[in-house]
Amino acid sequence: MATTGLHEAHIYEVLDAVKDPEIDTVSIIDLGMIERVQVNDGHIRIEVLPTFSGCPALTIIQQNIKKAVEQLDGVREVSVVFINHPTWTSDRVTEKGREGLKKFGIAPPPRFLKEDGSWHVDCPYCGSTYVTLENIFGPTACRSILYCKSCKNPFEAMKIISTSM
Amino acid sequence: MTNEITPEYKKAVLTVLYQLADDDYLFSYRGSEWLGLAPHIEEDVAFSSITQDTMGHAKLYYTLLEELGEGSADSLAQLRPKEERCNSLLVERPNGEGYYKEAPNYDWGYAVARNYIYTTAKKAKIDALKASSYAPIREVAVKISTELYYHQMHWTTWFTQLCTATEESRSRMMKALQEVIKDAGDLLSFGKSVKHITACELIESEVAIKERWLAIVTPTFEAVEIAIPVLPDPIINGRDGQHTDDLTSAIETMSEVYRSDLAASW
Numbered sequence: 311m312a313t314t315g316l317h318e319a320h321i322y323e324v325l326d327a328v329k330d331p332e333i334d335t336v337s338i339i340d341l342g343m344i345e346r347v348q349v350n351d352g353h354i355r356i357e358v359l360p361t362f363s364g365c366p367a368l369t370i371i372q373q374n375i376k377k378a379v380e381q382l383d384g385v386r387e388v389s390v391v392f393i394n395h396p397t398w399t400s401d402r403v404t405e406k407g408r409e410g411l412k413k414f415g416i417a418p419p420p421r422f423l424k425e426d427g428s429w430h431v432d433c434p435y436c437g438s439t440y441v442t443l444e445n446i447f448g449p450t451a452c453r454s455i456l457y458c459k460s461c462k463n464p465f466e467a468m469k470i471i472s473t474s475m
Numbered sequence: 476m477t478n479e480i481t482p483e484y485k486k487a488v489l490t491v492l493y494q495l496a497d498d499d500y501l502f503s504y505r506g507s508e509w510l511g512l513a514p515h516i517e518e519d520v521a522f523s524s525i526t527q528d529t530m531g532h533a534k535l536y537y538t539l540l541e542e543l544g545e546g547s548a549d550s551l552a553q554l555r556p557k558e559e560r561c562n563s564l565l566v567e568r569p570n571g572e573g574y575y576k577e578a579p580n581y582d583w584g585y586a587v588a589r590n591y592i593y594t595t596a597k598k599a600k601i602d603a604l605k606a607s608s609y610a611p612i613r614e615v616a617v618k619i620s621t622e623l624y625y626h627q628m629h630w631t632t633w634f635t636q637l638c639t640a641t642e643e644s645r646s647r648m649m650k651a652l653q654e655v656i657k658d659a660g661d662l663l664s665f666g667k668s669v670k671h672i673t674a675c676e677l678i679e680s681e682v683a684i685k686e687r688w689l690a691i692v693t694p695t696f697e698a699v700e701i702a703i704p705v706l707p708d709p710i711i712n713g714r715d716g717q718h719t720d721d722l723t724s725a726i727e728t729m730s731e732v733y734r735s736d737l738a739a740s741w
Contacts, residue, residue: 363622364531394535394614397621446625447521451528455520473617475624 316384321347321354324378331367331374332450336410338371342402345393352386354379359398362451362471368392400471416453417467427475431467433458441465487675488609489543490561490668494714495600496536497562500552501722502593503529504729505566508575514583521629528622535615542611553730557723561666563713565593565658567722584637584644588651591634594626596662599687600678608676631695638699649701656704663688663706666714 325344326337338344338358346357356375360368372390379388400419403411408418412434420429431454432439438460445455446469453466480488506526513519537548545551568589571581601623604616638648663684665672673680679687689703696703711717 360618362528362531363535363618364527364529394611394618397614397618399621445517445520446629447524449520451524451531451622455517469625471621473621475621 316349316352316382318347318349320382321349321356321379324382325356325375328371328374328378331370333411333414333416335413336407338375340404340407340410342404342407343371343398345396352384354385354388356388356390357393358390359396359402360392360394361398365451397473398471399473400468403468411468415465417456417465419468420470423470423472423474429470431456433461433463434465434467435463436461483671484675485543487668487672487677488612489540489545491612491665491672491677492536492540492543493561494665496533496540496551497560497713498566498593498597499529499533499536501560501562501566501725503527503533504725505568505570506590508570508579509581509586510575512575512579512581525626525629528626532619532622535618539611539615549733553726553733555726557718557726558716560716560718560722560726561714562718562722563658563662563664564660564709564711564719565589565655565662567713567718567725568658569721569725582647582651584647584651585654587630587633587637588648588655591630592652592655592659593662594623594630595691596659596688598623598627598691599663599684602687603679603684607678612677627691635695635699638701652701652704656706658710660707660709661712661714664709664712664714666712668714 322339322344325347326339328338330336330338330341341361343359343361344356345359346355348355356379358372358375372392375390376388379385401421403419411418415434417431417434420431423429430439431441431443433441433456436458438458440459442457442459443454444457444464448455448466452468454469455464456467457464503526506522506529510523510526511519513522533552534548537551540546540551541548570586571579573579573581575581598620601616601620604612605620607613607616634648637644639645663681665678665681669681672678678684685706693703711719
């Protein structure tokens with residue numbers, strides 16, 4: 311059986327359809343979780359960066375990746391492995407990912423740390439900067455809880471995760 | 476990755492990993508017993524989130540042990556008896572009188588003091604582990620430190636506020652701190668294998684780690700005007716498998732579901 315037609319690009323296409331199990335507007339590529347894809351004669355190895363250490367969605371994501379890639383013609387074996395280097399940081403979330411998070415009502419992770427280590431989040435609904443941080447910790451490991459004083463909506467924001475903090 | 480390691484080096488790696496894994500596992504378990512009991516709802520969210528992160532850290536260490544042929548991460552976490560555990564005495568201490576499902580009489584001051592001391596000690600170790608000679612430990616240390624940043628900020632805030640809020644809160648924190656420090660003798664110890672571990676450059680010496688810890692806690696203790704506590708010599712050393720019966724009951728409770736059906740897939 312000819313397997314030479316299978317390229318990394320095909321795998322990435324499929325991976326872009328694998329969504330975060332809790333946030334269906336972002337894919338695992340949008341989240342910056344895919345570090346490497348290797349295709350070798352139908353054997354596919356996908357290296358994935360875990361986002362938050364205690365996130366229960368990680369195992370589900372691993373299974374969903376395997377299932378999705380196995381559907382492709384010419385695939386013989388798929389291994390999905392979590393690696394710890396490089397470490398996942400929130401600046402790996404892509405522009406498309408940031409838009410997808412907003413669509414879901416989650417403010418994307420702050421991009422910049424100020425010199426004193428502080429950071430700022432805007433309301434994902436109205437864009438206001440007039441927000442308060444209610445709780446750095448939230449309903450899931452990756453999110454904080456905030457409140458918009460302009461449009462009076464509570465909202466969540468993805469935490470900033472940086473190796474320089 | 477691990478092709479070149481000698482049996483002696485591997486033994487030292489295993490020793491370090493068991494200590495780190497068991498510490499976070501038990502710390503996370505004690506945290507989970509507070510679920511629904513914290514002073515207010517936002518704290519319940521925060522504390523349980525920290526507890527969840529910490530179980531993730533334990534899992535990272537147990538997974539490295541699994542990769543070194545020690546058995547599955549789940550069985551290492553759930554099935555090892557008391558004598559094989561390497562956690563510190565501080566994390567096996569119960570949260571207080573009573574049981575979390577019926578009449579728990581837990582003291583929030585004790586929880587804050589323990590969590591503050593444990594988290595700052597963990598920070599000192601994690602920073603040192605970033606220079607470990609064993610690459611997988613270095614990598615995991617970098618990952619954990621990105622989350623630990625928030626934990627440290629959280630417990631430092633609580634600790635500072637309760638130490639300075641009212642006379643009652645201050646005196647209760649002083650008492651809680653005494654209780655915590657009494658049990659913290661083995662927290663920064665590596666047990667009887669210490670020479671071997673440091674010779675393998677897996678982590679800095681106990682003295683160097685203690686200095687790191689002091690540098691972390693000094694500004695906080697100065698701010699609340701409380702003398703920096705002196706860590707005592709260990710009463711018993713958990714790093715060498717010396718434990719209390721509190722650990723046995725913690726393991727029994729924690730692993731009850733897992734042991735009920737070892738073949739089940741959760």
